[in-house]
Amino acid sequence: MPNGKLPYVTLQQAMDMLGVSRSTIDRWRRNKRLPYVQIGKEIMIDPVHLDEWIRAHAIVRTPGTPAFCERNAPITVTIGYQSATAHMWSPLLIRGLKLFEQELAALRLPLAVQVEWRDAASGLSLVEAMIGGHVQIASLGDYPIMMSQRLSRMLPDFDAVLLAFDGKTAGGRGISVAVASDKTETREELPFERIATVPHSSAGCRLNRLMRASGRSNLRVEHCTMKESWDGLVDRKIEASVMWEPYISLAQYVGAGSVLFEEGIGEDYLTGVVASTQWARSNEDIVIAYLKAHLRAHQYMRDNPIGAARVIAAATGFPLPVVAGVISRVRWDAALYARDFDTLDRLMDDPFPASIAHGSPAAAVSSVPDYLDAAALSLSLPPLRSEQRNNDWSPHLIY
Numbered sequence: 001m002p003n004g005k006l007p008y009v010t011l012q013q014a015m016d017m018l019g020v021s022r023s024t025i026d027r028w029r030r031n032k033r034l035p036y037v038q039i040g041k042e043i044m045i046d047p048v049h050l051d052e053w054i055r056a057h058a059i060v061r062t063p064g065t066p067a068f069c070e071r072n073a074p075i076t077v078t079i080g081y082q083s084a085t086a087h088m089w090s091p092l093l094i095r096g097l098k099l100f101e102q103e104l105a106a107l108r109l110p111l112a113v114q115v116e117w118r119d120a121a122s123g124l125s126l127v128e129a130m131i132g133g134h135v136q137i138a139s140l141g142d143y144p145i146m147m148s149q150r151l152s153r154m155l156p157d158f159d160a161v162l163l164a165f166d167g168k169t170a171g172g173r174g175i176s177v178a179v180a181s182d183k184t185e186t187r188e189e190l191p192f193e194r195i196a197t198v199p200h201s202s203a204g205c206r207l208n209r210l211m212r213a214s215g216r217s218n219l220r221v222e223h224c225t226m227k228e229s230w231d232g233l234v235d236r237k238i239e240a241s242v243m244w245e246p247y248i249s250l251a252q253y254v255g256a257g258s259v260l261f262e263e264g265i266g267e268d269y270l271t272g273v274v275a276s277t278q279w280a281r282s283n284e285d286i287v288i289a290y291l292k293a294h295l296r297a298h299q300y301m302r303d304n305p306i307g308a309a310r311v312i313a314a315a316t317g318f319p320l321p322v323v324a325g326v327i328s329r330v331r332w333d334a335a336l337y338a339r340d341f342d343t344l345d346r347l348m349d350d351p352f353p354a355s356i357a358h359g360s361p362a363a364a365v366s367s368v369p370d371y372l373d374a375a376a377l378s379l380s381l382p383p384l385r386s387e388q389r390n391n392d393w394s395p396h397l398i399y
Contacts, residue, residue, distance in 0.1 A: 008037065008044035024285050027374055074112040077286060080126040080138035083119050083316050084226055086245035086326045087167030087174055087271040088139040090297040091117070096311040097300070099293035107285050121225045124200045127151065131158045136279050137290055139166060141202035141244075142270040146347045149365055159277040162367040164291055164334035166271040168393075172264030174330070175206050178251045179240045179258050180233050192219075192239035196232060199223040205347060206265040207242040233257055244269075245330075249322045268343045273334075277366065284371070291334070291375035295399055298332040302398070334399040336369050338390045372399070 015025055028034040035049040079100070081091035094100050095117055104113050118135055120126045123144025129135040131151065140148065148160035167174075179192070197203045203226075211219055222238065230247050232238035234256050242265070243251070251257050273294060280287045301308040309324035316323070344365050369389075376383065376399060384397060 007048065008046055009050075011036075011043045011045065014045045014050060027284070027370070074114050075283070075286070076114045076116060077137065077283075077290075078116045078118055078129075078135045079290070080118045080120055080129055080135035082121070082123065082126070082139060082141075084121070084247075085141065085271070086323075087141070087169070087269065087330055089312050089327070090166050090294055090301075090332070091139055092312050092315045093297040093300055093308055094290075094293045096315055097297070099296050100290055103289035103292045104286070107289055109285065113286065121227070122198055122201055123147075127160075130160065130274070130276060131155065133276075136283075137163075137273060137275045137287075140272060140274050142272070142344060142347055143200070143202040143205040145270075145272055145274060145365070146344055147200065148274055152366065160274050160366065161277040161280060162336070162365055163273045163275055163280070163287065164294060164372045164399075165336065165340055166273060166294075166332070166334065167330040168271070168333055168340070169264065169269045169330055170393075172206065172261075172266040172269050174245045174248075174269040175203050175242065175265050176248045176262050177210075177240055177260040177265075178233055178243050178248060178256070179260060180236050180238060180256070194220040194222060194238060195240045195242065196222040196224055196229045196238045197242040198226055198229070202269065202271075203242045203244050209266055210242075210261075245326045246318050246322050249326055250318065253319060253322050267346060268340070270340055270343055277368075280368070280371070287371050288375045288378070291372055292379055295334055295375055295379055295381065298334060298399065301327055301332050331393065331398070333393065334372060335384050335394075335397075336367055336372065336389060337393060339392055341365055341367075 011022075011025065015022060025034065029036055034053055035046065037044045037046070079091055079095075081095075082088050083092060100115055104115070118126075118129065120129070123138075123140040124147065126135055126138040126140060127144055127148045130138055130148070145160075145162060152159045177195070195207065197207050204223075207221065211217055224232070226243060226247060229238065229241040229243060230250070233241055233251065234254075240260075241247075248259055248262075252259060273291070275287060297308075305327050306324060309320055309327055312318070312327070313320040313323045373383065381399065382397060384394070384399065388394060388397065
């Protein structure tokens with residue numbers, strides 16, 4: 001033994017050398033085979049083996065990309081969300097209750113983390129912001145999630161990963177057709193010549209399927225934001241719109257029109273949390289901190305729906321009764337079930353914009369359940385075992 005010194009460092013010394021938390025280094029030992037030696041209760045690491053492991057697991061970066069070891073500059077994390085989409089209201093609670101900031105403070109990271117928020121009118125705009133590196137974590141509807149997967153297979157520097165789900169409703173509930181008058185014709189007739197919706201969105205995807213099923217391929221579709229659709233419906237400038245919550249409930253609440261397909265359109269309506277794979281790997285502690293805040297927001301909505309509704313109503317301006325009603329009808333569940341991936345796979349078969357669909361074959365959704373599992377474990381939530389994930393939504397275990 002040269003110089004009489006043991007060739008090992010303690011776990012704390014290794015954490016200080018790498019600038020990571022205990023939860024991260026424990027996860028590396030558990031999932032990525034970080035080599036270590038345990039002597040009694042003490043965990044020791046060989047610096048030579050540590051260096052070899054780092055080289056084997058390092059992410060190669062292009063010139064100009066900030067390196068993982070640059071610890072002097074603060075980290076900015078931008079969260080993209082859609083306040084006008086009810087199934088993605090979790091970020092409003094996370095922001096309003098400062099849940100993410102609380103989890104970051106608990107990490108005691110060597111770098112300051114600055115959290116910024118970007119409210120977007122559509123999921124596509126958030127996907128574009130992720131591609132440009134302007135948004136690190138985004139809440140998306142099911143169709144934009146699949147668009148991000150398609151684009152990941154086309155763009156060499158973009159790779160989106162699904163971290164968790166958010167609001168879910170069975171059987172497509174949460175997306176319906178709002179009609180500007182009290183027409184009572186049957187759904188098969190689609191009794192109008194023009195209809196508005198958001199292009200390349202979960203609502204637009206359902207409209208395409210509805211038009212094919214009803215034989216109304218000649219129906220004129222006007223593309224606009226959901227807010228523009230709502231204003232046109234109220235002002236009677238459009239006949240109908242395929243809308244998501246809370247606008248469906250809002251139309252009924254203010255008497256702006258009738259609702260067709262109130263029971264929903266198509267398969268389950270899903271929303272989720274997406275990030276860049278490379279960014280997530282470089283910032284695992286931050287990802288898990290956000291997912292802990294995400295799980296806490298879901299728990300808050302289940303335990304205190306009126307309190308959650310007040311926070312969301314104040315942030316959005318939607319009437320409190322509308323917000324409270326929608327919250328009660330959504331399954332707030334981050335868990336990654338096989339049922340959900342089957343739904344996304346079916347959406348992958350839907351026609352995509354030519355620029356996205358060309359040359360990008362369907363493939364399985366990229367997801368990393370380890371991050372969500374680590375967040376749940378840190379919050380002392382019961383684990384969702386693999387056999388449970390492969391079954392239907394659990395009526396008892398909800399993340």
